[in-house]
Amino acid sequence: QSALTQPASVSGSPGQSITISCTGNSSDVGSYSLVSWYQQNPGKAPKLVIYDVIKRPSGVSNRFSGSKSDNTASLTIFGLQADDEADYFCCSYAGSSTLVFGGGTKLTVL
């Protein structure tokens, strides 16, 4: 069970869109549409922003969108805002009642 691969950092200007990738394999991301994404500000509890690849919890902005293709899941943030700056990490079901997380991506809003 290896950690999912995320880029260490991404950046974008206000108003732009960015995409964060989360790459696994055929045993986790590729086999299940059960990827969740979390936003984490320094010193704060993580916040769920996407679950089941594409679903948004109540109260999460529709600027957050999830998708998946083969072994890679993606989180896209449209209309980037300053307060989107945070760490983002993904998580996937990996079979046999186990979960695996990604290494996390730092989003910088320029």
Next chain:
Amino acid sequence: QQQLQESGPGLVKPSETLSLTCTVSGDSISSNSYYWGWIRQPPGKGMEWIGIIYYSGSTYYNPSLKSRVTILIDASQSQFSLKLSSVTAADTAVYYCARGRLSAGIVGATFFDYWGQGTLVIVSS
């Protein structure tokens, strides 16, 4: 509104057992709608899933930690706990407890919709 709060020693000696408790308020810990989980984040690194427990006591652990981990639930206290034995410096991390929601009806497949603030545990002599 669900709230979770971790508690326990912030410093543990190598080879000893790390013990943390998560106190849950809001929705009942005995609800059959939720799992209760532990996740950790070593300094400067990504999240690592430790394991989850269902109200019935059923547990599911990270295979890489399974030999050292025990998660228990005490519904009477609205708490669940983590014990990690034979700790080393590699177990130094911020430990989070979280509420898991069952996904797609698959046992153990969860996403976490509420998290505690996390507690830093340092393993050092």
